[in-house]
Amino acid sequence: xxxxxxxxxxxxxxxxxxxxxxxxxxxxxxxxxxxxxxxxxxxxxxxxxxxxxxxxxxxxxxxxxxxxxxxxxxxxxxxxxxxxxxxxxxxxxxxxxxxxxxxxxxxxxxxxxxxxxxxxxxxxxxxxxxxxxxxxxxxxxxxxxxxxxxxxxxxxxxxxxxxxxxxxxxxxxxxxxxxxxxxxxxxxxxxxxxxxxxxxxxxxxxxxxxxxxxxxxxxxxxxxxxxxxxxxxxxxxxxxxxxxxxxxxxxxxxxxxxxxxxxxxxxxxxxxxxxxxxxxxxxxxxxxxxxxxxxxxx
Amino acid sequence: xxxxxxxxxxxxxxxxxxxxxxxxxxxxxxxxxxxxxxxxxxxxxxxxxxxxxxxxxxxxxxxxxxxxxxxxxxxxxxxxxxxxxxxxxxxxxxxxxxxxxxxxxxxxxxxxxxxxxxxxxxxxxxxxxxxxxxxxxxxxxxxxxxxxxxxxxxxxxxxxxxxxxxxxxxxxxxxxxxxxxxxxxxxxxxxxxxxxxxxxxxxxxxxxxxxxxxxxxxxxxxxxxxxxxxxxxxxxxxxxxxxxxxxxxxxxxxxxxxxxxxxxxxxxxxxxxxxxxxxxxxxxxxxxxxxxxxxxxxxxxxxxxxxxxxxxxxxxxxxxxxxxxxxxxxxxxxxxxxxxxxxxxxxxxxxxxxxxxx
Numbered sequence: 001x002x003x004x005x006x007x008x009x010x011x012x013x014x015x016x017x018x019x020x021x022x023x024x025x026x027x028x029x030x031x032x033x034x035x036x037x038x039x040x041x042x043x044x045x046x047x048x049x050x051x052x053x054x055x056x057x058x059x060x061x062x063x064x065x066x067x068x069x070x071x072x073x074x075x076x077x078x079x080x081x082x083x084x085x086x087x088x089x090x091x092x093x094x095x096x097x098x099x100x101x102x103x104x105x106x107x108x109x110x111x112x113x114x115x116x117x118x119x120x121x122x123x124x125x126x127x128x129x130x131x132x133x134x135x136x137x138x139x140x141x142x143x144x145x146x147x148x149x150x151x152x153x154x155x156x157x158x159x160x161x162x163x164x165x166x167x168x169x170x171x172x173x174x175x176x177x178x179x180x181x182x183x184x185x186x187x188x189x190x191x192x193x194x195x196x197x198x199x200x201x202x203x204x205x206x207x208x209x210x211x212x213x214x215x216x217x218x219x220x221x222x223x224x225x226x227x228x229x230x231x232x233x234x235x236x237x238x239x240x241x242x243x244x245x246x247x248x249x250x251x252x253x254x255x256x257x258x259x260x261x262x263x264x265x266x267x268x269x270x271x272x273x274x275x276x277x278x279x280x281x282x283x284x285x286x287x288x289x290x291x292x293x294x295x296x297x298x
Numbered sequence: 299x300x301x302x303x304x305x306x307x308x309x310x311x312x313x314x315x316x317x318x319x320x321x322x323x324x325x326x327x328x329x330x331x332x333x334x335x336x337x338x339x340x341x342x343x344x345x346x347x348x349x350x351x352x353x354x355x356x357x358x359x360x361x362x363x364x365x366x367x368x369x370x371x372x373x374x375x376x377x378x379x380x381x382x383x384x385x386x387x388x389x390x391x392x393x394x395x396x397x398x399x400x401x402x403x404x405x406x407x408x409x410x411x412x413x414x415x416x417x418x419x420x421x422x423x424x425x426x427x428x429x430x431x432x433x434x435x436x437x438x439x440x441x442x443x444x445x446x447x448x449x450x451x452x453x454x455x456x457x458x459x460x461x462x463x464x465x466x467x468x469x470x471x472x473x474x475x476x477x478x479x480x481x482x483x484x485x486x487x488x489x490x491x492x493x494x495x496x497x498x499x500x501x502x503x504x505x506x507x508x509x510x511x512x513x514x515x516x517x518x519x520x521x522x523x524x525x526x527x528x529x530x531x532x533x534x535x536x537x538x539x540x541x542x543x544x545x546x547x548x549x550x551x552x553x554x555x556x557x558x559x560x561x562x563x564x565x566x567x568x569x570x571x572x573x574x575x576x577x578x579x580x581x582x583x584x585x586x587x588x589x590x591x592x593x594x595x596x597x598x599x600x601x602x603x604x605x606x607x608x609x610x611x612x613x614x615x616x617x618x619x620x621x622x623x624x625x626x627x628x629x630x631x632x633x634x635x636x637x638x639x640x641x642x643x644x645x646x647x648x649x650x651x652x653x654x655x656x
Contacts, residue, residue: 035422094624099368099642099649102422103564103623106557111616118610231433231553234426242423268441275434279415282427286418 002141007260009139013148013217015256016155020210021233022240022248023162024203030179030243031192031199033098038086038105039207039233040226041112045082046208047127047221048116050075054128064130076208083204087197095193109227116223124222127215147216154213158206159249166245171198179243232259235274239281241288251289307489315482321345322471333590339470344586346470346542348579349477353484354535355562355578356571360528362560363569363641364492365521366504366648368421371428373555374412374435375529378405379536380546381439385446387459394459398537405533406526413525417518420507421649429553436551452547455540464541473542480538481575484531488571491527500524504569504648561619567631568641576630585611 021039028036054071061067090108094100133150136143166172174195177185185192214229215221232255240251255274263270281288324336332341354376361367379401386397416427442449457465463472491497499520502510507517540546549555558581566577591597592609600608607613626632628640 029422033422035425090620090624097627097642097646098422099645100623100627102368102425102649103560103642104620106560107616107620107623110554110557110561111613111620114610114612114616115607118606118613227553231429235430238419238423238426238430267443269443271437272434275430278427278430282415282418 003264005140005142006144007264008257009142009144009148009152011257011260012253013151013256014260015253016151017210017213017217017229018233018236018256019155019249019252020158020206020213021229022236022252023158023245024199024206025233026237026240026243026245026248027175027179027199028203029237031175031182032091032101032196034091034101034105036105036200036203037102037230038108038112039203040109040230041086042079042083042204042207043211043214043226043229044112044116044221044223045204046075046079046211047215047225048075048120048125048211049078049208050212050215051125051127051221064128065132068129072212075212076205079208079211080201080205083207084197084201086204087200091200092193092196113223113227120223122223124218124220124225127219127221129216133216147213151213151217154209155252158209159245162202162206162245165202171195175199232274235278239278239288244288247289307493311482311485311489315478315485318349318478319475322474337471339467342470342474343542344583346474346477347586348582349474349481350535350538350542351559351562351582352575352578353477353481353538354532355559355566355581356481356484356488356574357528357531357535358556358559359563359568359571359574360488360491360531361524362563363567363574363645364488364497364504365500365524366507366645367521367525368425368645368649369428369525370425370553370556370560371416371430371432372529372532372559373550373552374428374432375405375409375532376536376539376555377435377439377546377551378408379533380540380550381447381453381536383537384453384455384540384546388453388456389446391456391459394461397459401533401537402530406530409526409529410522413522413529417521417525429556432551432553432556436548436553439548439551447546450548452545454545457544460541476538477542480535484535485571485575487527487531496520496523501569504645506647561615563629564642565619565622565629567629569644570629570631570640573629573631573641580630581615584615588614 021043024042025036025039028034028039050071053074054067057074058067058070061070086105086108090104091101094104129147133147134145136145137149138144164172166176171194174185174190174192175198178192178195182192210229211221211226214225218225236248236251236255239255240247240249255277258277259270259274261270262273266273322337322342326337327335332344334340336342336345358369358372361369361372382401382404383394383397386392386400387394392400412428412431416424416431419427439447440449447453463469464476492500499510499515499517500523503517503520510517510520536550539550559578562577562581563574564577565581566575567573588611589609592605592611597605597608622629623642627642628635629642632640
């Protein structure tokens with residue numbers, strides 16, 4: 001029982017990161033039709049931004065908690081600004097040239113990993129976090145590392161904020177309408193390109209949060225960390241249904257839990273099972289679990 | 299067949315490949331371009347790697363440039379050829395030819411199954427799904443549940459099982475010819491395939507899939523053909539790769555391996571045979587030589603800000619790639635056909651999301 005609780009909460013912590021990455025990918029794809037490979041770079045910017053500022057900017061702060069929070073905040077700002085700049089400089093000039101947009105993000109991702117490796121070396125960096133995060137809380141006989149709660153709570157808060165933003169604000173309305181039918185939104189005289197920059201910035205911030213949390217989860221940040229998380233986020237996006245935030249959230253939890261359980265019971269084959277699951281979903285429901293909503297527009 | 303076509307499709311390639319075949323006989327030093335004389339094993343090994351990558355890039359171009367399928371999982375089939383043939387001879391002590399038959403057979407069967415599943419989705423989702431399948435292969439090779447691949451150590455080939463002509467440094471020129479033979483095989487196979495009637499349908503699917511469907515043809519079937527041909531040829535390339543590097547390492551299984559093939563094809567020119575080959579050769583050459591440039595004395599004198607990026611070949615090649623995508627979507631081959639849509643511009647329709655098609 002205690003193992004099951006530990007696996008479940010660890011799975012949810014991992015699922016939280018998958019969701020944070022997948023939600024941005026899914027929104028960007030839904031609105032613009034761009035598969036954003038550079039999302040891995042956004043994760044890395046968030047993680048390295050936080051690590052760098054905690055070592056070089058906020059090293060004077062004695063409280064580990066405040067130091068971590070302040071540097072994380074700067075990490076998120078870096079992620080959001082970087083993502084918005086990528087959209088403005090690289091994606092916007094290639095408007096309506098989808099294949100080129102995708103390829104540019106692929107090139108950016110590869111070049112960025114190489115650049116990070118060049119500047120800070122291929123070795124992973126130790127991530128400084130408040131000691132409390134490394135302690136455990138006992139629940140149902142299981143010793144749960146405290147960082148799991150932070151990951152789950154953060155993802156829950158981001159999900160709630162995103163839903164609030166999408167349902168209650170004017171820009172949220174434009175984004176939702178754009179996902180449904182972009183041509184119609186433009187026909188109504190709304191400049192949908194502002195929404196493009198906005199979803200990139202939102203996706204960049206969410207990915208940067210995932211980067212910070214991955215630093216907490218794995219204790220280190222490395223140049224390749226973003227790429228490996230990105231692949232599972234892709235699986236989550238396809239299973240969840242492209243363009244659906246709720247679908248991403250459900251799929252992220254399912255994928256991460258299945259991965260954790262099978263990793264425990266069959267010595268590390270969880271990744272294979274997740275890919276098999278993707279194959280089955282494609283055979284049964286090629287549009288993903290939220291397919292009913294997305295399928296309506298095709 | 300018109301005379302012009304005969305010249306372009308057979309005479310030119312034969313002349314070019316013939317000229318390449320004579321390279322190991324050249325005893326000449328070209329400073330800056332190569333560290334050692336051309337007929338030295340070091341230079342021949344580099345050239346052989348260039349030729350193999352040229353061939354691999356062309357197998358990728360069958361699905362990407364000619365059929366409009368953006369796959370992020372091509373490395374799976376290269377890794378399959380590279381590892382399975384090696385596992386058969388090294389772990390199971392089979393004969394080399396049996397290993398080849400096994401690897402090619404499995405690649406053919408697996409590409410049929412996985413191609414069928416992943417072609418249920420189109421465009422970008424296809425890219426993500428192929429990436430996921432390749433990732434599963436990469437994880438299998440890394441975790442090594444049956445103790446076949448030896449995980450991160452890589453699997454050195456049992457050289458007693460390999461043909462004697464391909465073992466040892468003195469035989470580097472044979473490996474060079476093998477790489478050239480692989481490239482020529484892929485080149486002529488692709489020429490024949492894209493000019494056959496299914497091959498014309500692949501290109502029609504790339505331009506306008508709906509129209510192909512309206513003609514009463516089933517695009518899925520033709521896409522699967524292109525996928526299987528491309529993947530099976532890639533597995534053959536994987537076996538050559540294994541011979542060239544005396545074994546298999548995890549590098550061939552990683553997603554980045556597919557992405558570098560994509561970079562090669564786009565830099566050279568998607569949907570162009572010479573373009574893909576040129577892209578593969580040029581990329582591999584630069585990737586190897588830029589390391590030397592990065593550690594040269596001129597670069598060492600530069601300030602840190604400039605030096606760091608120059609020491610990373612993948613950073614420079616990634617930037618070149620982005621510039622080509624933005625300013626020269628036809629790639630290098632597109633320079634030859636100015637004024638007509640070429641390269642990426644012709645693939646656009648195949649990857650356009652449904653959002654816009656509606």
